[in-house]
Amino acid sequence: MTKIEKLELEAHRDQLETDVKDLVDKYLAISEWDVPDIDEPLANRLIIAAIRDALDHVEQGLQPSPPA
Structure with a gap:
């Protein structure tokens, strides 16, 4: 990653963290509708684990295919 890419990512790091927290809150709220107690x-731990799995899956899809 070049320096400019790192700087650009750093500028958005706080927003990225906020977005992930909001995503956890969203799925916690959905879970609470189905399971009130x-x-x-x-x-939260299960949701975060599911987000990590989803990130791994997305990352795998973004990697270039190996040469044939």
Whole structure:
């Protein structure tokens, strides 16, 4: 990554973190509709694990295919 790309990413790092937190909150709220007495700390950990899995999947899809 070039210096300009790193600087640009750094400029958006706080917003990226806020967006991820909002995503966790969104899915926690959805879970609470289905399970009113949900264990929030456990639900947060499960949601974050699912987001990590999704990020891995997205990253794999963005990587160039190996040469044939």
